[in-house]
Amino acid sequence: MSHSFLQDALIYLAAAIVFVPVAKRLGMGSVLGYLLAGIMIGPFFLGLVGQKQEVIHFAEFGVVMMLFLIGLELEPAHFWGMRRLILGSGAVQLGATTLLFLALFAAVGLHWQAALALGLALSMSSTAIALQTLREKGLVQTQAGRCSFAVLLFQDISVIPILAVLPLLATAAVQTGTGGQATFLERLPGWAQTIAVLAAVGAVGLSGRFVIVPFLRFIGRINLRELFTASALFIVMAAAFLMELVGLSPALGTFLAGVVLANTEYRHELESDIEPFKGILLGLFFISVGASINFSLILERPLTTAALVCGVIAIKFVVLLLTGRLTRLTFDQNLLFSLGLAQVGEFAFVLFSFIRQLNLVSAEWTDTLMGVTAISMTATPLLLLLNERFIVPRFGVREEEAKQADAIDLHTPVILAGFGPFGSTIGRFLRANGVEATILDNDSDRVALLRKMGFKVFYGDATRIDILQAAGADRARILIAAIGSPAINQDLIEKVQRLFPNLRILARAENRIDAYELMDMGISDIYRETLDTSIRMGVDCLVTLGFRRYSATRAGQNFLKYDEAALQKLAALRHDKSAYIFTVREQYQLQEQLLATDREVNPTLGDHAWDSEMYVKTPAEDPPAR
Amino acid sequence: MHSILILFAHPRFEKSRVNRALLAGVERLPGVTLRDLYEHYPDFNVDVEREKELLSSHQVIVWHHPLYMYSCPALLKQWLDLVLEYGWAHGRGVYSLQDRIVFNALTSGGTRETYSRAGHNRFTVREFLAPFAQTARLCRMRYLPPFVVQGTHLLGEEQLAVHAALYRTLLELLGRGEVDAETIGRFEFLNDWLNQVFGEP
Structure with missing residues (x-):
């Protein structure tokens, strides 16, 4: 038998x-x-x-x-x-x-x-x-x-x-x-x-x-x-x-x-x-x-x-x-x-x-x-x-395909993987602007809660190809990789790059190290989760200390720009090491490197916009207003 | 009793000795609201509804700013573009700001002499302010001559105090409604009118 x-x-x-x-x-x-x-x-x-x-x-x-x-x-x-x-x-x-x-x-x-x-x-x-x-x-x-x-x-x-x-x-x-x-x-x-x-x-x-x-x-x-x-x-x-x-x-x-x-x-x-x-x-x-x-x-x-x-x-x-x-x-x-x-x-x-x-x-x-x-x-x-x-x-007649108002659009252009505090903000923002993303999340408690709040969230492991397929990855335009764990997020990104090249990937990064790894994978749209918020907090701190809000805001914007540039620069240096094993010690090294660079090119001191003192020191024919 | 709204736009107020002197204490004058635009909108995202409310509750509006590249700083322009909406401030037969008094209070580095045909800047301050005058006219507001403090780099503390006192006087007069737009419209600057009334300092 x-x-x-x-x-x-x-x-x-x-x-x-x-x-x-x-x-x-x-x-x-x-x-x-x-x-x-x-x-x-x-x-x-x-x-x-x-x-x-x-x-x-x-x-x-x-x-x-x-x-x-x-x-x-x-x-x-x-x-x-x-x-x-x-x-x-x-x-x-x-x-x-x-x-x-x-x-x-x-x-x-x-x-x-x-x-x-x-x-x-x-x-x-x-x-x-x-x-x-x-x-x-x-x-x-x-x-x-x-x-x-x-x-x-x-x-x-x-x-x-x-x-x-x-x-x-x-x-x-x-x-x-x-x-x-x-x-x-x-x-x-x-x-x-x-x-x-x-x-x-x-x-x-x-x-x-x-x-x-x-x-x-x-x-x-x-x-x-x-x-x-x-x-x-x-x-x-x-x-x-x-x-x-x-x-x-x-x-x-x-x-x-x-x-x-x-x-x-x-x-x-x-x-x-x-x-x-x-x-x-x-x-x-x-x-x-x-x-x-x-x-x-x-x-x-x-x-x-x-x-x-x-x-x-x-x-x-x-x-x-x-x-x-x-x-x-x-x-x-x-x-x-x-x-x-x-x-x-x-x-x-x-x-x-x-x-x-x-x-x-x-x-x-x-x-x-x-x-x-x-x-x-x-x-x-x-x-x-x-x-x-x-x-x-x-x-046959070559006809124009008018979409009827009651025709149901089965697939959304955006897939949002990971609906934690990070992803949910993106989801809410998109929804507020009339974009319903297909949301994937694998925390069943959260999924239940969010569904109760009226969100359309699906329960599933986003790194599974069949689930991505079911979510319409082959027809969507953008994948927002916002999963909390960098390892899972990278796994997802790697699979999507390989199997759904049609998707433009916007990736969440936990920190610099994570961002470096994403850069090595060829991702260009990287969003470090702590960067913008930290800077905003710093700006408010300056304001509380008596800085003009506009000047502090500009300083924040400049610092963001400078930091992104520094990220690119240091990403290249990173490969000088024969084998890159990330340790706490190395994170301190990185920090030291950054602090040194910050001092060399202070991103805020260079802002001389509307600063009439400059003109006074070199008296021009017509100094501008003060 | 007229209430006065000073729309102040200066991207680097912390470095402006003259404007600090002009504005020192004006908020404490009765009926005066000082609105520091760069402090409220560092991201240029002007709250149009709030600004409209403020405009509606004041009778005199002051565009107070330094003269940068012969015009106002960018945020004030943003404010003009966003707040003076078609269908609210003008157009479709609606003129919500009709008959309100408006004028520029401005500071310039160059002296009055440089702002003339023969001078380095070739045009007068009034000519450079043509867009403001026309905007006010479009909204059927009453546009007064500007209050102007010039040659700011050359001003000593004493002179600065005189200008500041003159500005306060102007605001007080406007607040009491003791200003005849017809009469003062003939002066080039409000400063000239004030000097005639109170005597050259």
């Missing part, structure tokens, strides 16, 4: 490692890469793995995790802002597509329940492919992008009720989805079942706010990253388990948990903790789907398959075009939207395998349609390419 497990794992992983990069290079996206890998190792090509139901079952947990992440993405405010678009266009697309397929399948002689189930499955589009493509093309913020996002979101949410409704469509003779094992729920009387279901949903909803958040806060304080990851996995699995216990879809549980946690400060942290697991399990899921595609069936009837693929894409395309018209998309935006979503998506695989489990239709149908789904997904990049190269240039 252990041997065969290792062997299978090796085959799956190797296939992914080989085919996903190839698919990526060909511009097809990772989903197609996994499918391709599955097809190749499947029984119809290399035959390295058999049809392993247990792998699919295990990998289906990837879908469950994906729903958790989709739930997390559903920030209520964001959702509320787009509610009309989501509900309107989503319902039109899903409803019309399902009805058309229902009519079609009923016409070829399927029972209406089966036809409805297949129609629902085929109305799904691929979130993974469509959003990935839009993002790669930089089209997420266009109207087509927004509309695609809305429709996909509606579909993703609909999966949950659909999964719940499918068993009802199955005839009484058919066993239930859990494989005959009576659930806890089924042993209860009807009224208690309803209460149990409501209680379970309520439990997930309430525990999010009153149990999970305090729990995560507690875990966050312990400051062990793997413990947080474990907690994230625990939450997902607990939600799934609870739902399964009462006989509901585990996907529903995790989705709900995700929605509940979407508006908490742990959103980004949870997202990046679950993301790798989801990625790998979803990959595994797609591989096993690929492996289970019945190619002999397709090859036996190539014409039928081709006709089905074209028919399915055509029907979906027409409905989408109509939806686009209703939401008033312009011509080429509508084409992009309709072609981008015309494929059948990954959720169809989930639904087809569920439909097969329920014996709603014959395996022949689901096998054929799974093949159709895979082919339609493969066709999407090709269709979009055709659209881009041939259709739009010929028939």
